[in-house]
Amino acid sequence: MTTLMMILGIVVFVIGLLFSIAWHELGHLSMAKLFGVRVPQYMVGFGPTIWSRKKGETEYGVKAIPLGGYIRMIGMFPPGPDGRLEARSTSPWRGMIEDARAQSFEELQPGDENRLLYTRKPWKRVIVMFAGPFMNLILAVVIFMGVMMTFGIQTQTTTVGKVSDCVIQQSENRTKCAKSDQAAPAKAAGLEAGDKIIAFNGTRVEDWSALQNDIRANPGKDVTITVERGGERLDLNTHLIRNQVSKSDGNGGYVEGQYVYAGFLGFTPASGIVEQSFGQSVDRMGDMMENGVESLIALPSKVPALWDAAFGDGPREDDSPMGVVGAARVGGEVFTLDIPPENQIAMMLFLVAGFNLSLFLFNMLPLLPLDGGHIAGALWESLRRNVAKVFRRPDPGPFDVAKLMPVAYVVAGIFICFTLLVLVADVVNPVRIS
Incomplete structure (x- = not known):
């Protein structure tokens, strides 16, 4: 049964992957057609074609390897300065340039002279190239916020999970109390595990982040904590002390290895699945975007550890880069977890949404052959046309x-090598979930 559920999870993820790719290319296709650019092909996948059908002037199809997709637009690159398309040099670099140029014109038909991509104004080309990643961003936002607002996410709550017996500075990294340690304010107030904190000094608290901020902002003050216990409402009075605690990330979490002095009550919040409001979902979506950008910037620094995990004895870190194979494996593991079906569906949706967010951020890099490279061009x-107009130059x-194609080949080569490294790591030392 476990194997069957694993296979089912992989299949569901692959379907989500194919839809995400098709959705991305649909953005390019719709904007290209809107601006009158002829699109001979719309394909999901690479390699041999396993199904295709021509509708109008465009062939729609699915290829055997679900690792990407493309649309073929005519005239992506302009002709050379002399108006010719054939290679004019034996230089390998020049050959790359002219091969790319010739390929963008290979399906040129009579009447297409005014339907070439390069003849469109720059702002239209930006829209055509941005539309693909933007579709992935839309899908990621809709899924993330939809799941957070309807199902909820695992988060810390205002319910007490455990009460500390004494006051210990966070940097001491110990759990046992010494005789000289002061009793924790929560313990002294009579706070118990299972209590739900509903108000702080008479002001209702809605989430753990707000409660954490209230506690930390009142060192050395007498406060009243209102809790629900066994269906009854109780007011507990205590004196918050100033103690060394982990630095907050502003959302109820902590910054590892960084400490501050702030108000201290002394309890650990319980975790649970909590529905998020629209505002909370927007804030969390912003945090995900910020973390995604930081992860993308940090990607080169993770290569040594990834190499060690793939070819050495190094562990596979939880935040290690993961490819399609690794993500599919995680998708399979999701369906084998001993959790309710709705949790499995939520986790799978988050996985697909995370893949779409990564596609958006990755494609926005200003490098050919990525969409961001064409946008930058x-x-x-x-810019240079407007500068010429201002200074009344031709x-x-x-x-x-096309002149940047040699750079594009180098970038593509780096991406291929990185993809192969991730693939090996995903096979021999995969990221696992619990």
């Missing part, structure tokens, strides 16, 4: 993005 063209014409 169009913006640069717009129009410099389209920016020849």
